[in-house]
Amino acid sequence: MTEKTKKLRSRVHISYKPQEYGLLDMEEELMEHFCMNRSDVHKHLIRTAWDQVFGYGSSKRSTND
Numbered sequence: 001m002t003e004k005t006k007k008l009r010s011r012v013h014i015s016y017k018p019q020e021y022g023l024l025d026m027e028e029e030l031m032e033h034f035c036m037n038r039s040d041v042h043k044h045l046i047r048t049a050w051d052q053v054f055g056y057g058s059s060k061r062s063t064n065d
Helices: 003-007 022-034 038-054
Strands: none
Touching (some): 022 038
């Protein structure tokens, strides 16, 4: 775990521009599709994107997810 990660708060605020409000509808559909709450969907999609960018099974990924 990096120093930056250790200092992160457990809550993070996300703001949306007026032209991005449609993302909230998309988020709701994803929550229903995956049967997850907002937080879990966000974390799931971050992990999925990370695996796509850096490669599944990379040694950089923490095993404590």
